[in-house]
Amino acid sequence: MKKETPMRKFFIVMGLALGLPSTIVGLFFLLHQLVQNDVISWNALLIILLVVVINMLGLMVKNVLDKKNKL
Numbered sequence: 739m740k741k742e743t744p745m746r747k748f749f750i751v752m753g754l755a756l757g758l759p760s761t762i763v764g765l766f767f768l769l770h771q772l773v774q775n776d777v778i779s780w781n782a783l784l785i786i787l788l789v790v791v792i793n794m795l796g797l798m799v800k801n802v803l804d805k806k807n808k809l
Contacts, residue, residue, distance in 0.1 A: 751801045758794050765790060 769783040778786075 747801050747804065751798050754794055754798045754801075758791070761794065762787070762791060 772778045
């Protein structure tokens with residue numbers, strides 16, 4: 739396993755932050771197609787989207803707090 743240096747943690751957080759908008763847009767269009775084809779409901783789309791966004795934000799916060807604790 740690679741050693742987690744502070745700079746590596748910074749790049750992980752930056753990658754998550756920069757990838758968040760494109761993840762939201764891409765996931766929305768994919769899920770919207772599923773709603774149009776009556777595979778899932780609109781409420782399921784919103785729940786899935788919120789879970790993914792909250793998970794990504796949680797990962798960013800976790801990495802920042804880990805970096806802060808090691809300093």
